[in-house]
């Protein structure tokens with residue numbers, strides 16, 4: 188029988204698995220890697236062949252993903268034994284590369300087994316675990332094309348590597364104490380600290396209150412004692428990071444349960460081999476210092492995912508802050524020299540090693556909403572695993588993504604390869620990271636883009652790079668509207684061809700009328716969209732400045748309600764935090780329509796409410812005002828505030844001013860902030876329901892796709908899903924990519940693909 192398997196089946200221990208399985212069922216034949224996946228021929232007892240086939244799907248190695256398995260009966264060839272044949276060379280060279288995966292249980296057992304030759308070896312790995320994507324320099328994936336090439340395997344490692352029955356058969360990063368990478372401890376000047384065990388010494392330094400830079404899989408972390416508020420505060424100061432939450436690494440699930448509420452879904456998310464940071468609700472008692480995540484009901488927690496982390500955490504026994512190794516918003520450091528230079532004002536010591544990181548990859552972040560996984564940042568453990576699409580592109584397409592939380596995406600036939608997290612494109616470092624990233628992916632996925640997609644916004648740096656790229660190679664450039672891309676990302680994920688109602692709620696994206704959109708109801712398929720409804724336009728006084736200073740949006744709403752008297756009302760609310768002259772000056776911007784573009788953004792509505800309630804007038808990280816408003820809101824049903832849906836020629840505008848008026852009246856009455864925050868959330872959800880119902884009655888559409896940063900808000904997602912499903916809608920949400928701007932590169936390739944296909 189001949190069997191061919193497609194998917195992620197190379198470099199993940201698939202051939203040894205097949206080899207051992209065939210032997211177990213006394214089958215003869217062979218297995219080999221080809222450029223499409225794995226090829227197998229087996230002969231033996233009919234029943235055994237059947238069981239063999241069944242086990243391939245049931246027991247395949249943890250890192251493998253079987254996308255397709257085909258078999259056909261052949262005449263007997265009379266194989267004598269079962270062997271692993273060397274790879275066939277064919278023209279097609281594309282092969283998915285596995286993401287980096289957390290240490291497996293077998294390796295973990297060996298790590299702490301004193302009789303094992305890799306006892307306490309910080310780089311233990313096997314075909315089921317360890318670094319992959321971050322060490323690959325070129326394809327095909329084998330040791331000489333990884334950053335492990337400089338380490339020559341010792342005899343014992345070599346023997347394991349060549350033994351098909353061994354767990355380390357063809358494990359490219361295979362290494363041991365004798366032949367592999369080693370850890371060193373340095374002071375901030377880069378001078379080595381003499382110690383017999385750098386990890387033990389590092390652990391005691393952390394317990395003394397020191398801050399350490401720790402080299403990981405995809406970059407450097409800054410680590411310190413998470414239980415000591417003073418140390419955490421010191422890290423904030425040195426890192427120049429105000430308020431933005433830090434992630435915490437905890438030894439095991441029991442420790443996590445001491446500090447956070449953990450549902451079974453959250454537990455399995457934490458423990459999954461991808462090991463993301465999972466946002467968990469803090470326990471009110473026994474909480475860690477507030478300084479870790481000020482005014483935030485969630486705590487980002489991850490479990491150790493490298494052997495080095497386990498050795499460190501086992502020793503310190505306390506939760507550690509493990510935050511990205513950077514200053515402020517720059518990309519994380521991943522090259523040793525750069526790290527020593529950039530982080531020496533933050534870290535007291537450096538725990539480093541000599542296995543190079545080829546590409547920078549941040550930790551992934553996710554949370555569980557209604558039992559389902561939602562990704563906030565899709566990076567380590569996920570990227571660059573391709574997302575299989577239901578459409579096929581004849582041409583390779585590259586999409587440059589958005590401006591914030593940038594990712595890019597390559598579409599190669601029916602594989603969408605969404606990149607790791609590049610970050611906000613607000614500094615040169617991030618920009619070159621995007622450019623280099625694209626070149627790297629082109630190489631390792633063997634793909635030459637023929638079409639370029641980008642955001643509609645001409646001033647995004649990602650758009651500028653896309654333009655430059657398309658000019659350089661004389662390629663077709665397809666700009667895609669921001670919110671259409673959001674909705675298309677859901678359609679691509681959920682494999683939907685027809686039209687849906689698309690609700691895109693986020694901070695901002697340029698609309699095709701030149702205004703800044705962000706509270707949008709579209710009727711869309713992957714190719715095109717019509718804007719059917721949106722939140723009322725409000726001036727954004729000072730443009731970018733209004734995003735950083737929510738009080739400007741508060742004033743802008745008040746001006747819409749009270750006209751010239753708006754500043755007086757604003758003064759009562761803002762007198763402690765903003766000078767009257769400043770308020771007056773900003774009101775002038777609105778009155779005279781100077782640098783005050785119109786926006787329908789839902790994010791800005793959150794901002795205005797947050798400021799009016801006195802929660803947040805200036806932000807220190809993106810989405811902070813909305814996040815703190817969500818923290819105050821409670822998980823119970825409340826009535827919504829009034830709003831008006833105004834119809835004009837089959838298009839709708841949602842007037843949000845009555846909401847603000849109602850909130851002001853509530854404040855007058857002395858209603859508690861928690862109640863107001865809760866009612867505000869229900870109001871937005873109710874708006875979404877009622878507008879969707881109106882659109883359904885006109886277009887007879889019953890599927891609603893929800894995307895955009897607002898749908899990271901747990902309460903909104905729960906409420907909207909509840910309201911829409913109760914009204915008979917089918918609700919679609921992102922699950923493979925984030926609903927925020929990290930997901931729009933996928934939407935961009937989906938739209939570009941449909942438009943190109945039409946041109947052919």
Ligand SMILES: [Zn+2]
Pocket residue numbers: 290291292293294295312313314315316317
């Ligand atoms: Zn392992």
Ligand SMILES: [Zn+2]
Pocket residue numbers: 340341342343344345362363364365366367
């Ligand atoms: Zn060795």
